[in-house]
Amino acid sequence: MQTTVIKPVLSVYTGLFLLFLYGPFVVLGILSFQTGPNGGPQFPIIEWSTYWYQHVFGLTPPSRIAPLPIYEGLARSLTLAFMTMIVSTVLGVMSAQAFRTKFKGSDAVFYLIVLGMMVPGVLVGLGLALVANIVGIDRTWWGTAFVLHVVYTFPFAFLVMLAIFNRFDSSVEEAAWSLGVSPIKTFRKVTFPLIFPGVLSAMLFAFTLSYDEFSRTLFASGRDLTLPLAIYGTFSIEIHPNIFAFGVLTTLFSFSLLAVYAVLMTASLRRAKRVAIQEDA
Amino acid sequence: MTDVLRIEGLSKSYSAKPALFDVSLSVADNEYVSLLGPSGSGKTVLLRLIAGFEQPDAGRILFDGNDIASVPAHERGIGFVFQNFALFPHLSVYDNIAFGLVNRERDPLTDENVLRSKIMTMVDLVGLKGLEDRGVHQISGGQRQRVALARTLVSQPRIVLLDEPLGALDANLRTRMRGELRRIRSQLGVTFLHVTGSETEALAMGDRIVVLDNGSVGQIDTPDAVYNRPISPNVARYLNCYNLFEGAIDGNAFSNGVHRFPLKGALWPNSVPAYAIRQDLITVRQSGVSLADGEAGLTATYLASEYTGAAFMYFFKAADGHIVEVEGHLSHRAPQNLDANSTYQLVWKADEALVYG
Numbered sequence: 001m002q003t004t005v006i007k008p009v010l011s012v013y014t015g016l017f018l019l020f021l022y023g024p025f026v027v028l029g030i031l032s033f034q035t036g037p038n039g040g041p042q043f044p045i046i047e048w049s050t051y052w053y054q055h056v057f058g059l060t061p062p063s064r065i066a067p068l069p070i071y072e073g074l075a076r077s078l079t080l081a082f083m084t085m086i087v088s089t090v091l092g093v094m095s096a097q098a099f100r101t102k103f104k105g106s107d108a109v110f111y112l113i114v115l116g117m118m119v120p121g122v123l124v125g126l127g128l129a130l131v132a133n134i135v136g137i138d139r140t141w142w143g144t145a146f147v148l149h150v151v152y153t154f155p156f157a158f159l160v161m162l163a164i165f166n167r168f169d170s171s172v173e174e175a176a177w178s179l180g181v182s183p184i185k186t187f188r189k190v191t192f193p194l195i196f197p198g199v200l201s202a203m204l205f206a207f208t209l210s211y212d213e214f215s216r217t218l219f220a221s222g223r224d225l226t227l228p229l230a231i232y233g234t235f236s237i238e239i240h241p242n243i244f245a246f247g248v249l250t251t252l253f254s255f256s257l258l259a260v261y262a263v264l265m266t267a268s269l270r271r272a273k274r275v276a277i278q279e280d281a
Numbered sequence: 282m283t284d285v286l287r288i289e290g291l292s293k294s295y296s297a298k299p300a301l302f303d304v305s306l307s308v309a310d311n312e313y314v315s316l317l318g319p320s321g322s323g324k325t326v327l328l329r330l331i332a333g334f335e336q337p338d339a340g341r342i343l344f345d346g347n348d349i350a351s352v353p354a355h356e357r358g359i360g361f362v363f364q365n366f367a368l369f370p371h372l373s374v375y376d377n378i379a380f381g382l383v384n385r386e387r388d389p390l391t392d393e394n395v396l397r398s399k400i401m402t403m404v405d406l407v408g409l410k411g412l413e414d415r416g417v418h419q420i421s422g423g424q425r426q427r428v429a430l431a432r433t434l435v436s437q438p439r440i441v442l443l444d445e446p447l448g449a450l451d452a453n454l455r456t457r458m459r460g461e462l463r464r465i466r467s468q469l470g471v472t473f474l475h476v477t478g479s480e481t482e483a484l485a486m487g488d489r490i491v492v493l494d495n496g497s498v499g500q501i502d503t504p505d506a507v508y509n510r511p512i513s514p515n516v517a518r519y520l521n522c523y524n525l526f527e528g529a530i531d532g533n534a535f536s537n538g539v540h541r542f543p544l545k546g547a548l549w550p551n552s553v554p555a556y557a558i559r560q561d562l563i564t565v566r567q568s569g570v571s572l573a574d575g576e577a578g579l580t581a582t583y584l585a586s587e588y589t590g591a592a593f594m595y596f597f598k599a600a601d602g603h604i605v606e607v608e609g610h611l612s613h614r615a616p617q618n619l620d621a622n623s624t625y626q627l628v629w630k631a632d633e634a635l636v637y638g
Contacts, residue, residue: 169365172367172368172369174363174367176381176384177355178360179384179436180385181381181384181385181386182386186355189384194371
């Protein structure tokens with residue numbers, strides 16, 4: 001009886017939620033097909049065209065609208081996100097592994113690690129910039145900003161791996177030891193394949209968080225801008241639909257990353273299912 | 282016989298709660314020792330200490346005469362079979378069995394042909410033929426048990442520790458695997474130390490039985506001796522086939538205030554006086570008949586019975602409130618028709634009881 005009321009209400013709510021989530025992106029997507037070079041970033045669409053996409057790739061004849069100054073930023077952001085992903089995931093796996101056995105002061109260390117994702121990014125960025133000035137280190141996206149990105153994303157990777165290890169049955173590792181296999185080889189041959197779904201999630205978190213990190217990078221990255229900073233920079237001059245076309249393209253790139261993640265995840269979940277069946281028996 | 286494994290004064294506590302205290306025992310070469318204890322008696326802890334998964338607080342573990350207390354688990358060369366089998370879920374049956382030979386630190390096997398023939402021999406021995414390429418999730422519980430065993434045995438350890446290896450199997454499979462375990466062991470001549478919570482399993486499997494009692498060794502002896510002459514009331518209790526009475530020695534009788542049983546035969550030294558009579562040594566008679574010479578007995582109210590196939594279990598309530606269990610084997614006793622809530626005389630030979638005091 002109650003479901004007859006609750007169901008429509010929940011569907012409307014879900015619909016609204018999705019509308020707010022994807023509405024802005026749809027608007028950007030539509031506007032990116034505005035005619036160029038005279039069409040602006042507003043409705044109505046004067047004429048449908050792929051002019052701005054061509055503009056993004058430098059395929060249009062020269063016009064008064066300069067190419068987007070963001071390509072170097074894109075390269076930097078991808079490199080930075082990749083470096084951050086690798087380092088944070090490795091650190092996350094290692095520290096979560098350490099937390100499998102309780103050690104002296106483990107509670108305190110846990111909170112100190114997790115604090116890295118709680119503290120306001122603007123303050124951390126500013127603080128690091130000040131420290132770098134005092135110590136005399138140049139601020140760079142691959143140095144100071146990289147450190148902050150790791151500090152920020154490492155706790156996420158750590159928490160993901162902690163959850164994975166929490167329900168990990170360590171008797172398979174003991175079984176490997178009792179067969180004469182060293183702990184290091186056991187980790188490589190048994191533990192790692194079994195925690196791989198978690199490692200993938202940790203990597204995805206670290207990459208996406210670093211890829212569009214803004215506040216910390218703003219102060220810490222120095223002269224060379226990362227992608228979010230470069231995009232923000234273009235807003236201060238004049239907005240053309242080419243930035244929308246670029247937005248659509250990067251979003252498609254993110255979706256393809258997610259697709260890769262989904263494929264890898266399905267493969268390892270199929271394996272995890274076997275584990276579950278084994279535990280049930 | 283030489284001892285493969287000697288344990289001397291082993292102790293282990295968890296946050297000041299003792300799990301094992303001063304455990305000493307030895308296991309001979311080519312011997313099957315079962316380790317019996319109720320849950321919480323420390324039997325799994327003992328096994329984990331021997332395997333090197335955990336460190337003892339005190340005591341020595343001698344393997345082939347060498348103290349291995351500080352040797353890491355993967356260098357001990359002691360096999361371990363887990364209750365949940367702990368198979369590698371991401372590997373096939375074949376790769377599970379090959380895992381130790383290929384990946385071990387000490388002289389790993391690299392010759393593919395030698396490896397294959399070793400594994401196929403083992404697959405044959407444990408009866409897994411034709412299943413080598415299956416994933417470990419695609420086989421039954423009993424087959425997984427065989428994989429776990431094969432994986433351990435193929436690297437030819439001198440001794441294999443089995444932690445309730447049959448506990449995860451259903452009843453008829455368990456009985457079959459008991460025979461299999463014994464056959465495989467004697468064929469390979471490897472020493473087994475088998476932990477179990479089931480007294481029937483311990484009695485059926487072991488050349489000797491070690492009974493663990495609250496973290497200490499209660500008794501070490503042959504199954505026959507443990508079954509017929511448990512050394513203490515606790516050991517008798519774990520065997521699950523004795524009726525136990527607590528009380529005091531009073532002249533030439535044992536008394537708990539309500540019942541008096543005449544003493545015949547030896548008295549077993551124990552700090553707590555107790556009287557034990559095995560369930561299948563008791564006969565049920567109509568009440569009112571007096572006891573013959575050399576007999577002990579009590580009157581009790583019949584409650585219920587339970588049919589177990591080859592035997593009947595009868596449950597009585599004695600005058601002191603004690604539940605007395607009587608086992609009647611149908612091969613030498615016809616099933617008795619007893620009236621519920623009627624009083625009967627339970628009788629046994631006084632010299633067949635065990636008295637501790």
